[in-house]
Amino acid sequence: MQEGFVIWFTGLSGSGKTTLAREVERKLRARGMRYVQRLDGDVVRQDLTRDLGFSKEDRDENIHRVTFVAELLSKNGVATTCAFISPYREARETARARGHNFIEVYVECPLATLIERDPKGLYKKALSGEIKGFTGIDDPYEPPKNPEIVVHTDLETVEESTAKVIAFLEQSGLISIENDSIASARVFVAEGE
Ligand SMILES: Nc1ncnc2c1ncn2[C@@H]1O[C@H](COP(=O)(O)OP(=O)(O)OP(=O)(O)O)[C@@H](O)[C@H]1O
Numbered sequence: 001m002q003e004g005f006v007i008w009f010t011g012l013s014g015s016g017k018t019t020l021a022r023e024v025e026r027k028l029r030a031r032g033m034r035y036v037q038r039l040d041g042d043v044v045r046q047d048l049t050r051d052l053g054f055s056k057e058d059r060d061e062n063i064h065r066v067t068f069v070a071e072l073l074s075k076n077g078v079a080t081t082c083a084f085i086s087p088y089r090e091a092r093e094t095a096r097a098r099g100h101n102f103i104e105v106y107v108e109c110p111l112a113t114l115i116e117r118d119p120k121g122l123y124k125k126a127l128s129g130e131i132k133g134f135t136g137i138d139d140p141y142e143p144p145k146n147p148e149i150v151v152h153t154d155l156e157t158v159e160e161s162t163a164k165v166i167a168f169l170e171q172s173g174l175i176s177i178e179n180d181s182i183a184s185a186r187v188f189v190a191e192g193e
């Protein structure tokens with residue numbers, strides 16, 4: 001049976017959690033993994049946790065419910081990606097304790113770049129006071145202290161950040177090593193012959 005795991009992306013809004021979770025998911029499927037599931041704040045908050053807001057209590061409850069699902073999936077052989085701002089360290093530590101093969105990815109990006117990116121126009125609203133309690137502006141974000149992986153999305157391409165996650169999975173023995181360099185070297189030799 002396929003070994004389950006949880007790849008937990010945490011970081012500010014617009015840092016790249018959804019983008020990377022989708023890309024990692026795509027790469028895993030391309031390798032023939034059949035059981036892959038993404039849990040994403042963008043989707044979960046419209047369904048499983050649609051009754052919740054953005055107070056500390058509600059944010060903790062949001063992560064609590066997702067942790068429950070991620071635990072079930074990962075313990076049953078599913079490659080699970082989680083994309084949540086998840087600003088509070090303690091809630092993430094609970095997710096770590098309950099998830100099977102938990103890998104925390106800190107999706108790091110300076111606030112100035114995020115304000116510039118502003119893919120959803122939320123920073124503009126938060127800075128003008130239209131939205132209150134926005135993480136990174138007037139609500140806290142507690143960065144991970146010992147994440148397995150840190151990606152710097154202001155400096156790396158999506159491809160590079162994704163490659164870091166895939167390499168970690170390979171090195172941990174959670175997915176098999178696919179040696180692209182050997183494969184491309186073979187092609188080169190074949191063409192030269
Ligand atoms: N290395 C990178 N990794 C991920 N995203 C990147 C990278 N470089 C640039 N980007 C861009 O940053 C944006 C990230 O947006 P995305 O929706 O993934 O953020 P998010 O963290 O899911 O935000 P939210 O918490 O609001 O859902 C995208 O427009 C993406 O193309």
Ligand SMILES: [Mg+2]
Pocket residue numbers: 017018019040041042083
């Ligand atoms: Mg997102």
